[in-house]
Amino acid sequence: MIDPMTLHGIIPPLCTPLLPDGELDPASARRLVEFQISAGVHGLFVLGSTGEQAALSAEQRAAMLETTIAANAGRVPILAGIFDTSTRRCIENARMAQAAGAEALVLAPTYYYRAGQHELLDLFRAVRSAVDLPLLAYDVPGAVNVKLDAATVTTLAEEGVICGIKDSSGVVEGFREVLMRTRHLPFRAFTGSELIVDACLHMGAHGSVPGLANVFPQAYVDLYTHACAGDWAAASAIQERLLACFRALITQGDPAYSASASALGGFKMGLKVQGVIAHTTVAAPLHSFTPAEEERVAAVMQRYGLFTAG
Amino acid sequence: MIDPMTLHGIIPPLCTPLLPDGELDPASARRLVEFQISAGVHGLFVLGSTGEQAALSAEQRAAMLETTIAANAGRVPILAGIFDTSTRRCIENARMAQAAGAEALVLAPTYYYRAGQHELLDLFRAVRSAVDLPLLAYDVPGAVNVKLDAATVTTLAEEGVICGIKDSSGVVEGFREVLMRTRHLPFRAFTGSELIVDACLHMGAHGSVPGLANVFPQAYVDLYTHACAGDWAAASAIQERLLACFRALITQGDPAYSASASALGGFKMGLKVQGVIAHTTVAAPLHSFTPAEEERVAAVMQRYGLFTAG
């Protein structure tokens, strides 16, 4: 079992490459793993929001996780998303992930029904008791409608139930409060706010889980390396370039689609243009880019010189 | 196959009775079906939000549906909830429901990822094409974060993709607009707004799918019967009594828990007090009533004379 206190750096939440019929595309998944590890990422987070975890079937989840773990061949730590709609289903996912060889689990609040903070304490405790793997919390209120309070996170950290967090809440003050209140504990805090990674590292974050790193892993690794070396100007310059790339990728999708959907499509297009994955298909009913949309995004990427960002 | 144009009246979204360990309690489920049909309900909606569909495992969903269908023995139409996080998963649920013998399907927008209206058109069309059963839309933005626009519903109705709706949006004006725009079509509109059923019937709704009817099926059937007979004063008197009951049931749970959770627990307590189901357990992490909480709710029910509401 890995020592979770060694988790750090850039841990991209991997896209799950799909074939046009919606089935997993294992060849693309293997290339994606290689693309990431070649760029020097410090870990891989499989089956996150960017990985379409919620939309995949149990079989697809297992297949993606197993493919990734095999391709990784022990080179970097593998974290697996196990969030779902009930404690029971989260535990089932956790067992599957453990069986597949995941080294740490990432759990968000249950969704559809809105859980209260006491219920969330119960959830995390129950999952941690059921499966003996390091557990990280995932704060993603935009998807699950519930924010993990700093007090809830701190309680779980003090109890040893969770050993870290991925904060995609967008509330930087709350992330900072968690950082301050867990500094004395064995706890690793990662930001999911991909456009302010430098600022979060500056506050003491141990790393980031940025969706955009699917497309630009080298840039994020460089950002992290500069930050560790104290060269914040260089880190910020990369971050600003990535922010511009992000806006360009996202807004090429039809603004009528939801932000998450167009981000997913944009990430996949950014990977397809670089020859990493074969198709931009996302799980229906979210809209997969048409050839015309693909061309538009490719043109934007070329105009902005996005290939050279990494 | 039933003629969906015969759907009408009170179609309670059945609670899914659970044992204390979270497994299905089939004996309680059978008693619940009997309790409902004895009261004269006009159909049963299994695996809705009140039925904890989103929280159950695939096996539990199938077991609850099969148990209900067997207990019903063809007496009233059975509708099955099939909503989930992707088109593929919704279709899997639909096939399971068809195999189990459901006579109509009820589909909400996919959740976790927020779909746009065009994506929802695609979703409903894809599910309807895949499984040849009458399909009703379920508008429940409080859970899935997306509202079905009146234009989307009308388009799907005109195409013959959906033959009805359960509107739990809380936006009565929108429901009315759907009623007006579908009146010339083979379309059945049910309200999920359990506290204004009389008003919705008055506007032309064909019936209701009220969660509270789990506890008071006779009262809702009486309400509907009075409304059909044009005795609106009697219908309203029952509705007002039910509103008072609802508030009493809900607010006895810890207000720190979410409304849906305390409603689920309250409904199950209302059934346990009447001897219909054996346990008030809800799927974790939502909070199941403690014995002390059960006593408090029972006392309130007695104080308000809730037993005699039916």
Place this chain on the structure above:
Amino acid sequence: MIDPMTLHGIIPPLCTPLLPDGELDPASARRLVEFQISAGVHGLFVLGSTGEQAALSAEQRAAMLETTIAANAGRVPILAGIFDTSTRRCIENARMAQAAGAEALVLAPTYYYRAGQHELLDLFRAVRSAVDLPLLAYDVPGAVNVKLDAATVTTLAEEGVICGIKDSSGVVEGFREVLMRTRHLPFRAFTGSELIVDACLHMGAHGSVPGLANVFPQAYVDLYTHACAGDWAAASAIQERLLACFRALITQGDPAYSASASALGGFKMGLKVQGVIAHTTVAAPLHSFTPAEEERVAAVMQRYGLFTAG
């Protein structure tokens, strides 16, 4: 002083007619009063949300109120909106309204800063103590960000602080709860939900304050008359026609503008087309219709035969 228990029926929240430079257009205001009273409305609500109260200067508010009161010449009761951003400012507005001759006051929660329910109790008590006129609560969370809880309304009604409510919350269940809990009190409940007035009257509301009645006062008066006579089918038929008119009026404005803005412009256009007011100007920065937009709305009104709705 009027007996507030005589308040009933259709009490339109008057548009405030403006000249192109943003000043009050008193001639149009007088014609509007005449148009309403000729149609048989049962009262006039000046300086509501539809009356642009929040946007007007103190001088404009006083001028509109005085103009209306003079034109009314005692024929129907005049209610005045006095809502503002602090207790002190609400009381100043109340004193102005009393001096101008208003017969009842309408007060919403203070806005910009979000008040809690205890603070709202204090607000209503302070205003009622300061100015000896009947006071109605105005529940409009879409504008002020705070909902008046049914418990708060009931407490104020029981204390005799308020003698009625205009409910524009959109939460019909909450309005019904207020109706039920105030039935034994001297209290008058009006709905601001202009598209379900028949349903609210059916539940026991004493009348309505529908913005759309600016344009179609006769239709709303007829609706009310039919409802009082128990001819609900006739009432509903009118309500449905008004709903169709509303959608047509609203959606002709640029959907990029806020609903309230386009509704204000649509109402004014509906009045201009009928020769009642001279200009469609709304208080900047909300967008006033261009001549091209005016033409588009006029064409729609003609196509839908909206002139004959009254």
Place this chain on the structure above:
Amino acid sequence: MIDPMTLHGIIPPLCTPLLPDGELDPASARRLVEFQISAGVHGLFVLGSTGEQAALSAEQRAAMLETTIAANAGRVPILAGIFDTSTRRCIENARMAQAAGAEALVLAPTYYYRAGQHELLDLFRAVRSAVDLPLLAYDVPGAVNVKLDAATVTTLAEEGVICGIKDSSGVVEGFREVLMRTRHLPFRAFTGSELIVDACLHMGAHGSVPGLANVFPQAYVDLYTHACAGDWAAASAIQERLLACFRALITQGDPAYSASASALGGFKMGLKVQGVIAHTTVAAPLHSFTPAEEERVAAVMQRYGLFTAG
């Protein structure tokens, strides 16, 4: 007229000290100005959200502004909040502020009615044309319900309509985008996110307008000085201490009151304990601390050693 490009550093949004009857307390206001300037602040923002601008009467606004300007005696630049519910009212406020001697104006989107982005462009252009003073935008969607899009801010900056922004949106990514897109322009960007000032300075912000600086001006000035000197560790250490102070001050108020209300009261209590202002009164209906609540906050401040934070 000041050169707005010289605006920088810590510009506290001054509390408006009130007497128990709600009238301005000029003696306290003068002490507050002296307290701030002695601490080395680089400007003063009068009549912001923290200054209760929206709740004050026109006379109170003018009196507070004039008192501050007189006490300041030209030592630091004075910015005045002029936001209100319509273009006309904002212009009236702007003229008052200019007459009183303000050197720059701060304008938020109009509130109560929700303006669209095009309407906001019109608003800012109209105000800037009407009053010849430097104009800063104020992004505070939590109060006014509308977010200033980065595109709107950039357009206004490019047109020379605005020369800066106070960003209290809580969306750090959006603030960063504004920073990036206005870097080539004469434009000054200040953050209102008082708990991450160091991070925002690190991204290139020219300063901050932190409400908490009312209580701890020296600490914020030190934070800024350290940041300018490149001693980010020292800056962050102060920021973290201030975050802990903030939580302590806020949560001592009754959590049932709104955050803004309890923050206002907490700030005033922090000033009273230090002998700067005489009363903790806030404009009704927001709750003013009772003596018991004051004691609780004072005890917390002593326990946390908050006096020595500066």
